[in-house]
Amino acid sequence: MRDLKPWLALILRRPGRLLAGALLILLTLLAGMGLLALSGWFLTATAITGLMLAAGVQAYVNLYVPGGGIRLFAVTRTVARYAERVYNHDTVLRLLADIRIRLFTRLSASNTASRARLRGPEWLSRLTSDVDTLDTLYLRLLAPAGLAVLVTGVVVGGAWLLGDGELAAVLGGLLVLALILTTVLVSLRTQRLTLKRADDLDRVRTTVVEHLEGFGELTAAGRAGKHGARLCRLAGSVARDQATADQRIGWHLAGSGVLVNLAAVAALWFGLGLFNRDAMTGPVVVLLPLAVLGLAEIYSTLPDAFGRMGAMLGAARRLNRDCGSDTGSDSATSNHADKGIQTATDGAGTGDHAVILADVTVRFGAQPPLLKHYSLMVNAGDRLGVVGPSGSGKSSIADLIAGLQTATCGTVTAAPCAYLTQASVLFDDTLKSNLLIGNPQASDLDLWRILEAVAMADRFAALPRQLNTWMGAYGHQLSGGEARRIALARTLLSQRSLLVLDEPFTGVDDASRERIARAIDPWLDGKTVIALGHGPEALPGFDRIVRL
Amino acid sequence: MVAGLATIIQMGLLATIVHRGIIDRVPPPDLLPWFLALIAVIVLRGFAQGLQASYAANCSRALRARVRRELNTSWRRSGPVGLREVSAGTLAREWLDHVEALHGYFARFLPQLALSAIVPLMILVVVFWLDWLAAIFLLLSAPLIPLFMALVGMGAEKLNQQHFEVIGRLSGQFLDKVRGLTTLQIFGQTASATDALRSRSNDYRRITMKTLRVAFLSSAVLEFFASVAIAVVAIYIGFGLLGYINYGPSPELTLFSGLFILLLAPEFFQPIRLLSQHYHDRAAALGAASELLARMDRLAPRPQPCLVSGAADAPASPDLIRATGVHLAYPHQPAVLDGLDLTIRLGQIVALTGPSGGGKSTLLHLLAGFIHPDQGELSVFGEPPGNRPFGWLSQSPFLVQGSWADNLRMTVPEASDVAIAAALRRVGLGPLLDSRPAGIHSTVSEGGVGLSGGQARRLSLARVFIADYDLVLLDEPTAGLDADSEVYVLEAMHQLAEAGKTLVFSTHHQALLTLADRILLVNNGEVRDA
Known part of the structure; x- marks a missing residue:
């Protein structure tokens, strides 16, 4: 009872x-x-x-x-x-x-x-x-x-x-x-x-x-x-x-x-x-x-x-x-709702550094650790690329920074970030509501501009309900690459100063990728960007690269 | 039925007692036999009801067991290749949930349907005998019972569809948000998502209620007729007893017959009311049943040409795998295999190679007996393919939740602990086994961490090792393996070859090709030695 x-x-x-x-x-x-x-x-x-x-x-x-x-x-x-x-x-x-x-x-x-x-x-x-x-x-x-x-x-x-x-x-x-x-x-x-x-x-x-x-x-x-x-x-x-x-x-x-x-x-x-x-x-x-x-x-x-x-x-x-x-x-x-995320990123006062991973180890159960005594420091305003084969622990780093995962040992300090996860999660809702999750204050004009940047504006301008097009299982069907670009647009809309992009261009063909990488550049200005992928070609522009 | 009859008798006894007690002023002790009879009937009625519930539950259970067995048979007839076209989850859901959905229909709806046809009729006959005018009232208030049931059915059907659709939509919305919760947390939007969930729930509720208000009317109609019938009967009898009505049978009404009729009136409507409550069982069962039948239909194998291996011109040999004039084509596509003649000797190591989609897997499936040729004959060691147990390693390894021993005993239940440990060591799983506290009795995926693809493949190979099969068929045994696992698989296959087994496998892998005594190139419907 x-x-x-x-x-x-x-x-x-x-x-x-x-x-x-x-x-x-x-x-x-x-x-x-x-x-x-x-x-x-x-x-x-x-x-x-x-x-x-x-x-x-x-x-x-x-x-x-x-x-x-x-x-x-x-x-x-x-x-x-x-x-x-x-x-x-x-x-x-x-x-x-x-x-x-x-x-x-x-x-x-x-x-x-x-x-x-x-x-x-x-x-x-x-x-x-x-x-x-x-x-x-x-x-x-x-x-x-x-x-x-x-x-x-x-x-x-x-x-x-x-x-x-x-x-x-x-x-x-x-x-x-x-x-x-x-x-x-x-x-x-x-x-x-x-x-x-x-x-x-x-x-x-x-x-x-x-x-x-x-x-x-x-x-x-x-x-x-x-x-x-x-x-x-x-x-x-x-x-x-x-x-x-x-x-x-x-x-x-x-x-x-x-x-x-x-x-x-x-x-x-x-x-x-x-x-x-x-x-x-x-x-x-x-x-x-x-x-x-x-x-x-x-x-x-x-x-x-x-x-x-x-x-x-x-x-x-x-x-x-x-x-x-x-x-x-x-x-x-x-008030509690986002506690799961916030606790991990409490120490935002990290001075010039947007992210500090100090001697971090991540392991699941009895398996060999995914990351072992790993350290990483990212200055505010840096654009960092992290590359490595699958299973090398890229996503673990992203999860650590976003506070979705806690380190088995070591410490993580990071500013609150906007995180594009490996899976493109879109909701059964309108395109507009899906994008507004990134920034509820964004105007329709902002939304069209970001859609333009990810080369999706033409696609939706041609549809009768435009921004109000319904997405997801009951709505408009998108290909994997298209869904990816919407998820990317949503992340870029965020006002947070740290962006973590895990494989931002999965499923996007090479030509579009180059175009989008150039077009989104203005949105990355003045922000700290950590982009992760299996090769440097799969990432937007970066100043520095780390290999795992 | 018995319960229905008992109800009628009970009401009759009740009316008799009241009549004798009040009109004839018989003191209760003198009515004792009547009371005892009444109690006996009540107990009998309860007993009959209990038995009916019991019997219905058992029938439905037996029926579901039979449907499941039939589904199993249809799976087996369709074979592993046919089953692969549907996801295991879907088939499992059909096997479990769809069959479960039949329960309500057979345990509740059908018995009630029978009752609602019989019991009102019995009551009507009794009432007619007591007072035909009252019987006509009852009959009129339920103009035509079939019409009633159609009304109820239509209402219930609509209600059902509407209700389940909305519930489905709502839970879809809810699940969608739960699924994307991490994303919402990342952007700090859980609070607004909660608000959206709430407002959308309210919208849906308003829409549903609009249709439900109409749908419930049908049951209200039923309720109305039942109530009005009782009221009309009561007032008619009352006036009849007072002697105000001099028409028809009314002057002969007594407290006994009047009360008896009154007591039977609600029972007249009760079965139909219960039926309307069980109506959703019917809708659910019909939906599930139609899907099950469609599945069985789709799984039915293509008509097989009646082929007997070992026809006169090609005597089946106990140490040969022989294919003569084998032809196989899928509908609307060029033949996968056309006029294949092939002989494989016992103990031979045969590699099948060729471009993907060239027919390697099809040939393996034919040898396994998972599919059958359109024309031609095929015999494996003198028997039709698949007659005798053989080793099979598919591209997608499968694991059973449980211990290592459970995994190996799934195909070879009689294997000893020692043999299991030895087989696992042979495929290089020894070190992993040693690291587990309970050896082969520890669970395979400990702490929620599963095996890697390569380890799982080796576990499947251990299944082949532990049984003493003459023939082992392997579909791309090294595809997608890490270097470590590849070495173990190669070594294990080498051991199988040494042991004199007949191995047939498809591969592109150079090391495996060198292991073979014979390499067959399978392409465009042709098979030739490379």
């Missing part, structure tokens, strides 16, 4: 909405129960009166109040149900956005190194499904459970008022038992099975991918069939766990149904007893069991939701683990 706490707190930050949504559900429920109970009351009352009338006894029953009530309940139930669904769906979408934003701020506060193991499409798709799992926490779990308790209380209270304590106690006992059966017990009995489901599925997925990647070898060794059977067994055992959980949920649902029905029977039994002693009128005797039967509606939604408790816990646990610690409140996060 501790794992769910931060998410519960997040959800509860919209108390007004949650309460309104819950009230709508309550209204729906009460109208449903009222409709049936009042109808039962009405029938019994009319039956008794009808018999008396037939026997010639003067009798009178008010038809208009219950008749109107029945119609009112019928309409209320429909309207409330509709309103409840619309309103609560809206709430779920809001909560989903809240959860995503919270996660994003948490992730932004973490540093790159701690996220290194979290890359890759599997992790990202897991993140999505985990978030989706959490978004139903309120609508499927909290609200129905809370309301079930409330409505049960109302019914038991009503039984006490209309009947006696004995009736209320028996009803209460049976219903509380049903409540426990559909909530606590279900979640306890399925938690173990559903908690590890996501992990089990991941394990099976890995094995399936291995099976497919090694399919040639397995076929050659005559083992494709046997190994395939192993996959089926693995998947089968996960499916069996799930089936077991589903079966338990099914039995709990059936059990709670039995209990609720038994409560209705008990209400009838005691009611008839009271009726015989003239302590209760006939119509009320019928009203109570029918109201109890109406409870079944909310009880029946509970086992399924609580059966997924384990999955929710698992999702929350993973998100807590992978997405950094909670930063508490959002107001604090905006």
Whole structure:
């Protein structure tokens, strides 16, 4: 439960909405129960009166109040149900956005190194499904459970008022038992099975991918069939766990149904007893069991939701683990957001030197170090080229300067920099928004000028939406070289005095490269530039070169 | 079904008890048999419901297992070459997630569909018997149940599509930002990205809610009919009991029949309401199923000419690899191999060379039995290719998450620890193995650091070493290797040759060409000795 706490707190930050949504559900429920109970009351009352009338006894029953009530309940139930669904769906979408934003701020506060193991499409798709799992926490779990308790209380209270304590106690006992059966017990009995489901599925997925990647070898060794059977067994055992959980949920649902029905029977039994002693009128005797039967509606939604408790816990646990610690409140996060970067580049007061690497070693795990006792000093205003073959540690130097990586030993001091990473990262957004990331204050004119410099202006001037052209998966497709030039343009827009360009011209053909290298020169003026590449020809103009 | 029947009986008993207790003023103790019967029916109903859930869960599990087995079979039929056209991730997702998506349909939707056809009908029959006028009310309020379901279906379908599309878009936006988080951090733009995320979420929410408001109407209609039907039935019966209605069966209404009808009215609509809740299961399953079927269709191998190796004119010899008149062409392309006649003796070391795209890999795949010729005959040591286990080293080595031993036992499960260690040493992985605390039982990629390409290739070669194959096929065994690994691979292949294995490999590498007894030049559909 501790794992769910931060998410519960997040959800509860919209108390007004949650309460309104819950009230709508309550209204729906009460109208449903009222409709049936009042109808039962009405029938019994009319039956008794009808018999008396037939026997010639003067009798009178008010038809208009219950008749109107029945119609009112019928309409209320429909309207409330509709309103409840619309309103609560809206709430779920809001909560989903809240959860995503919270996660994003948490992730932004973490540093790159701690996220290194979290890359890759599997992790990202897991993140999505985990978030989706959490978004139903309120609508499927909290609200129905809370309301079930409330409505049960109302019914038991009503039984006490209309009947006696004995009736209320028996009803209460049976219903509380049903409540426990559909909530606590279900979640306890399925938690173990559903908690590890996501992990089990991941394990099976890995094995399936291995099976497919090694399919040639397995076929050659005559083992494709046997190994395939192993996959089926693995998947089968996960499916069996799930089936077991589903079966338990099914039995709990059936059990709670039995209990609720038994409560209705008990209400009838005691009611008839009271009726015989003239302590209760006939119509009320019928009203109570029918109201109890109406409870079944909310009880029946509970086992399924609580059966997924384990999955929710698992999702929350993973998100807590992978997405950094909670930063508490959002107001604090905006200040914290870029902490991961800033801490490494604290010591900007380096005098004439823009960058000082002193005796730096970088190594990952047990592998030989990428950089060993490396020192580098770059004066402000210098243009330095760093060249070396792939794997020589170029990108590590760039990451160190940008503060994306910390040195295993040695010290790094560097001014805040604009860094063009080896991968060209463009967002699913407009060209303009993509460029403005480099400098939010840049005018459209600035943007066109920098696009001109990287020889992309003509390309976008020809498109109908120009700077507002949508990029990325849903938008305009760019080649690798074109994406590179946009990423370069974004970096050059930055006002920071230190530029780190890691392989700035990857995927750009030779002719364009020379043209662009000349054209961007004005943007490099007065800045310290460190450009890295596998050869000097792959770099813009430089004063000095270092080979690794 | 049983549960549905039990429900009807339960409601009947309930109505009987009320009638006898209140109208006939029978004291509760005298009604005890009725009460006991009622309790028995309630328990029976619960039991039937539990059994139904249990049975549905098991059926769906068995079905998913069968679909997975069939997918496996279709993978095997298609062979390693056919499978390579699709990414392993995609296939794995289909095998796992798409098959999982069938669950809801078979465990929830289908049983509910059957119930919503049967249970309302049973209830209608009972109500008709009690009071045909009330039955007509029920029938009218659910004008035609199929129409209802179509309405629900249309609404749910739209809702489903809209919902998932928006959720997909939103999570796309979110993932996009997470993916580029480092870039945002570099430029100090995480705060503004958060704002963008928030405002875009709100925009999407507004758009979705617009369509959802319409989509939810269909279920509201269902709700409305259900509520109104109960209300109308209740008021009709009430007036009938008072004797205000003298038409049709109304004067015969008693508290028993009236209450019975009233109790059955909500049950009449309940199955359809549940069905509409499970509707999204259907949409998800249909989408997944159509993709699975399309995949199986695409993986179905090209029709193979019925070829029996060892036809009369070319007797299959147990110590020869023999190809006679082998022809192979991919659709709309010139033949990769045309009229190939080739004999390779047991123990021969054959290098295939020639320009890339010339057909070297195709020839290796033919010998491996991964693909089949369009015409001609091919036999490997007297059997069709691929019949007997052989060694295969592909260009892309694969690793299993787990220990060194796990990696080697994947293809040779019976290998002993000693044999595994020896095989690894043979390909020069000895020093690396010694540096690991648990030897062959330590994980291959320790501390998240994987093997280099060359080390991985050598690990794959160790798989070949550990099994005693007569034939070893290697696709570019030294391509893209560092100098160190290259030496080990050469040495290992030399050892295989010494051991009398038949080796066939494609290569451009000079050192490997000198290792061969025979060099074949494969180009433009022709294979000739160089």
